[in-house]
Amino acid sequence: TNASTITKNLDYNIWLIFTKVSTKSPLTVKFENLLYSLLNVSSVLLNFNIIVDEKSKSIALLKLTEIMVKANKSMNYKFYDVQDCARKITDIYDAMMPFFSSKPGTYYSDALFYISLGLYRVAPIKQKRAILLDCDLYFKKDVALLFEEFQWFKSTAFFGLAPELTPVYKHILHMYKRKHKTTFGEFYHQRPLSPSSPNHPKGFQGYNSGVVLVDFEKQRNSTEFSKIITKESVINMTEKYKFRGHLGDQDFYTLLGYEYPELIQTLNCGFNRQLCTWWRDHGYREIFDYYFKCDHPIVVLHGNCNTRIPMD
Ligand code: UDP
Numbered sequence: 001t002n003a004s005t006i007t008k009n010l011d012y013n014i015w016l017i018f019t020k021v022s023t024k025s026p027l028t029v030k031f032e033n034l035l036y037s038l039l040n041v042s043s044v045l046l047n048f049n050i051i052v053d054e055k056s057k058s059i060a061l062l063k064l065t066e067i068m069v070k071a072n073k074s075m076n077y078k079f080y081d082v083q084d085c086a087r088k089i090t091d092i093y094d095a096m097m098p099f100f101s102s103k104p105g106t107y108y109s110d111a112l113f114y115i116s117l118g119l120y121r122v123a124p125i126k127q128k129r130a131i132l133l134d135c136d137l138y139f140k141k142d143v144a145l146l147f148e149e150f151q152w153f154k155s156t157a158f159f160g161l162a163p164e165l166t167p168v169y170k171h172i173l174h175m176y177k178r179k180h181k182t183t184f185g186e187f188y189h190q191r192p193l194s195p196s197s198p199n200h201p202k203g204f205q206g207y208n209s210g211v212v213l214v215d216f217e218k219q220r221n222s223t224e225f226s227k228i229i230t231k232e233s234v235i236n237m238t239e240k241y242k243f244r245g246h247l248g249d250q251d252f253y254t255l256l257g258y259e260y261p262e263l264i265q266t267l268n269c270g271f272n273r274q275l276c277t278w279w280r281d282h283g284y285r286e287i288f289d290y291y292f293k294c295d296h297p298i299v300v301l302h303g304n305c306n307t308r309i310p311m312d
C-alpha cells in the first residue's frame with residue numbers, strides 16, 4: 001500500500017451520543033438538523049456510530065431513514081448501548097467526576113460526558129480514528145475537511161480540539177492566576193504576556209469538546225495515555241491549578257493543554273464555532289468578544305448552551 005491508498009481507505013467514522021430523548025425533545029430536532037447538514041454537504045460515505053438507550057434508538061432509526069430519503073444519500077450506521085459504554089469507562093469517570101462534574105446525575109448519563117476519553121475501548125478495533133460530535137452542531141461545509149485535519153497532527157497528538165470561545169477558564173483559573181503570571185485563561189488574540197509561558201505564549205482559552213478528533217490507534221498503543229487518565233494524575237493537575245470545573249471531558253482537555261500540550265492538536269475555531277454568549281452577561285462583558293471572535297472560515301456551528309443556530 002502507498003500513501004494514496006491509505007488516504008482513500010480512511011473510513012469516515014463519526015460518533016454521536018443520543019440519549020434520554022422523546023420524539024418532541026429539542027435534542028431530537030438538533031439531531032435531525034445535524035444529520036441532514038452532514039449528509040447534505042458530505043463528499044464521502046459516512047459511518048455513524050451512535051450511543052443510545054432503547055427509546056432513543058428507535059427515534060434515531062426513524063429519523064435516519066427520513067433523512068436519507070430527504071437528502072437522497074446513503075450512510076452506514078451502528079448503535080451502541082449507553083450502559084455498555086458507561087461500564088467500559090468506569091475508571092475514567094471515577095477519576096474525573098469529583099473535579100469536572102457539577103451535579104452528577106444518574107451514573108450512566110453523567111459518565112457519558114467523559115466518553116471521548118475512553119471511546120478507544122468501545123470502538124471496533126478496525127477503527128483507527130474517529131470524530132466525536134455533539135448533537136447541537138450544524139455543518140456549513142463538508143465534514144471531509146474536518147477529517148483532513150488528521151493529516152496535520154503532530155506525532156505525539158492523541159486528540160484534535162478547537163478552542164473554547166468564552167472566558168470560562170479565566171474564571172476557573174482565578175485563584176491560580178492571582179499567584180502565577182501565565183497566559184493560561186487569557187484570550188489568544190493579544191500580545192504575549194509573558195516570555196515564561198513557552199506553551200501557548202499568545203494566550204490559551206482552553207478547549208471545547210463539542211468536536212473531538214481522536215486517534216484510537218495511538219491511544220491503544222500508548223503506555224503513557226493510561227497513566228494520564230488515572231485518579232492520581234487528575235488529582236495532581238487539579239491541585240496544581242486549583243481547578244474545579246463543571247464541563248466534563250473538556251475541563252480535562254484544557255488541563256492537558258496546560259501540562260501536556262504535545263498530546264493535543266489545536267484546530268482552528270472554524271471547526272467548532274460556538275455560539276453561547278452566557279459569559280458575556282455574567283461578569284465578562286468587557287472582554288467577552290476577544291474570546292468569542294473567530295476569523296476562520298466556518299465549517300461547523302455549535303449551538304451550545306441551547307443557543308439557536310441560524311440556518312440560512
Ligand atoms: N446529550 C444527550 N442527551 C441529553 C443531553 C446531552 O445525548 O439529555 C448529548 C448530546 O450528544 C449533546 C451532548 O451530550 O450534544 C453534550 O450536551 P450539549 O451539547 O447540550 O452541551 P453544551 O454543548 O451546551 O455544553
Ligand code: MN
Pocket residue numbers: 134135136210302303304305
Ligand atoms: Mn454542545
